[in-house]
Amino acid sequence: MTRVRVHNLSISLDGFAAGEPQSLESPMGHASQRLHAWMIATRFGAALMGRESGTTGIDDDFAQQHEHGFGAEIMGANKFGPPGWQDDADWRGWWGDNPPFHTPVYVLTHRPRALIEMDGGTTFHFVDASAVQSLALAKEAAGNLDVRIGGGADVVQQFLAARLVDHMHVVQVPIVLGRGAHLWSGLEGLEDDYDVEVVASPSGVTHLTFEKKTL
């Protein structure tokens, strides 16, 4: 059965998944690479960045889960491009000709455009849809595989609030960002519906997993 999963969602101690302001030059705002340095250091991150080597161990073990078993992704407009990308007819995402998704990707936007077929099996679909509606599309596309909610924080928050997420992996980085895109707003009582497990990594980050309780 298709499960809905979130992986490698990095947040600060104060719950921000990105800094501000976000721009073409600085996609994560004042957070720069600090939220994702743990991942870039791993073998998983090295492969993404075209480097040859990276760390193995707990951080890499968690990071690799991001890739396994997905048939579709849903992402927010803020993940697909910098503010204003909807005004640029040529914008095709941050990831070059061969994005690391290799599945249909549903981009939530109030200004949809024609789909874009990329190399390597990634197709960007632009949909003006609710969480529930977009999930129906993504599940249809994913077949027996899972659906990844790719972020940003606002989209993950929306799916969590609707209890549509089956599994979430959050990485807490020991920095205080003070401002940016906040994950936890509007999620009071989340623990009633999720089992939470925590593992501290020797790298200094903390891995939290949220597994939806079975009724």
Add this chain to the structure above:
Amino acid sequence: MTRVRVHNLSISLDGFAAGEPQSLESPMGHASQRLHAWMIATRFGAALMGRESGTTGIDDDFAQQHEHGFGAEIMGANKFGPPGWQDDADWRGWWGDNPPFHTPVYVLTHRPRALIEMDGGTTFHFVDASAVQSLALAKEAAGNLDVRIGGGADVVQQFLAARLVDHMHVVQVPIVLGRGAHLWSGLEGLEDDYDVEVVASPSGVTHLTFEKKTL
């Protein structure tokens, strides 16, 4: 040399150290005992509550540090009593005749009153003072011993913002409170001045320690 320390400061995943509304009947608001259940379960907590037994292990090891080596405490008005306690001339704190401090305690309030000597060595001093001013008083009283910043979140935040805290122990409980007394506000960049270490406990809570960097 006197060090300024915070211990057993329990917060939710979204950074709240107490719920709301706080009252005589419900000192922690809608958080009730959920933020401190980990501590109540320990041998340390059992002794505080007058019970005979409690858990040993990592949670108890951390909890016990709350008691060792202190010569004075500073606390905020919100810790000393429920909203409006200043209007009750007979209010002597939550802790009965023999409070668990056994040192001078400086209560920060804009409405100071005469000091109260309790059994067991605790004396409550009521001061209308800044963080720096109250710390001078507490250090004088503590002699060679340490000063504990007892909370609530607003007072710890104020001392952290001024970089007056040498060591802080925070316990992150896997619940999302959504509202209440928030710890992290106004602390952007705290990691520049503190080394952070994280340990996950089998009980499900996470212990974070912040140690001020030496220059």
